[in-house]
Amino acid sequence: MQIVIIGSGNVAYHMAKAFTGKGISIAQIFGRNEKELSKISEELKVPYSTGQLKDADLYIICVSDNSVEEVSRSIIKKDVLVAHTSGSLPKEALAGEYRKASFYPLQTFSKSKELEYEKIPFFIETENGEDKKILFELASSISKNVMESNHEKRKYIHLTAVFACNFVNHLFSRAKEISDSQEIPFDYFLPLIEETVQKIHEIEPKMAQTGPAVRNDVRVLQLHEHLLKDESLEIYKTMNHSIQEMYEL
Numbered sequence: 293m294q295i296v297i298i299g300s301g302n303v304a305y306h307m308a309k310a311f312t313g314k315g316i317s318i319a320q321i322f323g324r325n326e327k328e329l330s331k332i333s334e335e336l337k338v339p340y341s342t343g344q345l346k347d348a349d350l351y352i353i354c355v356s357d358n359s360v361e362e363v364s365r366s367i368i369k370k371d372v373l374v375a376h377t378s379g380s381l382p383k384e385a386l387a388g389e390y391r392k393a394s395f396y397p398l399q400t401f402s403k404s405k406e407l408e409y410e411k412i413p414f415f416i417e418t419e420n421g422e423d424k425k426i427l428f429e430l431a432s433s434i435s436k437n438v439m440e441s442n443h444e445k446r447k448y449i450h451l452t453a454v455f456a457c458n459f460v461n462h463l464f465s466r467a468k469e470i471s472d473s474q475e476i477p478f479d480y481f482l483p484l485i486e487e488t489v490q491k492i493h494e495i496e497p498k499m500a501q502t503g504p505a506v507r508n509d510v511r512v513l514q515l516h517e518h519l520l521k522d523e524s525l526e527i528y529k530t531m532n533h534s535i536q537e538m539y540e541l
């Protein structure tokens with residue numbers, strides 16, 4: 293099967309790396325960003341192009357959600373399978389007469405961070421059983437955790453991921469701003485962060501909550517509010533409000 297990956301961002305890079313790492317050849321990596329494409333091409337020994345989209349059996353579109361539809365129009369062949377990797381778009385966001393699919397990897401991808409692909413849950417949606425088999429086989433070659441999911445469910449999977457990953461990471465960024473402002477090395481907090489994540493493998497997140505808000509320690513909450521301003525103060529108040537509402541304090 294000839295596979296073309298479209299895009300040169302985080303997901304395109306990791307998809308190409310995961311497949312080539314398992315000996316699955318990628319016929320082409322296609323996109324508009326020559327600099328990034330050539331870097332990926334050189335590292336993974338995969339041909340690239342910014343001009344001529346190669347004929348293939350499967351196209352995996354890994355571009356920003358806003359551009360999926362536009363980019364999908366560049367595939368004019370009908371007897372091909374086209375999948376996107378977005379968590380929130382329906383497969384119908386693909387604008388062509390080909391067979392459409394969703395191929396969503398539930399992980400946070402950054403080019404500079406290596407990943408254990410085996411552990412990544414993949415959610416697949418296709419138009420028919422044959423395409424389901426193709427994409428299940430492909431995903432199963434890199435991951436031990438491949439599932440089917442319709443768009444309705446996937447929207448909520450993605451939403452949960454925004455809370456569990458993107459928001460949490462943003463709080464790390466805000467936390468680092470605070471520690472940087474006092475010249476406290478952020479490294480001090482890494483064991484705490486690691487334990488916070490480890491703990492929820494064994495205890496429900498709701499049961500694992502600690503800190504001044506769940507203890508309703510008003511004196512500490514007020515002290516912290518005096519140390520903060522602007523956006524971080526707003527986040528602090530919103531988070532405490534949310535914690536206290538959950539525990540009915």
Ligand SMILES: NC(=O)c1ccc[n+]([C@@H]2O[C@H](COP(=O)([O-])OP(=O)(O)OC[C@H]3O[C@@H](n4cnc5c(N)ncnc54)[C@H](OP(=O)(O)O)[C@@H]3O)[C@@H](O)[C@H]2O)c1
Nearest residue numbers: 299300301302303325354355356357359377378399400401
């Ligand atoms: N990153 C994640 O953790 C993650 C996880 C699961 C799913 N996804 C999904 O995977 C897809 C790709 O995400 P990503 O994180 O890889 O994004 P990204 O790193 O920001 O890369 C986006 C890619 O899309 C290209 N692009 C944007 N608009 C384009 C257009 N009009 N024409 C051609 N190429 C265009 C960009 O090219 P330029 O460099 O030229 O802008 C770039 O190669 C998205 O649907 C996203 O929701 C992401």
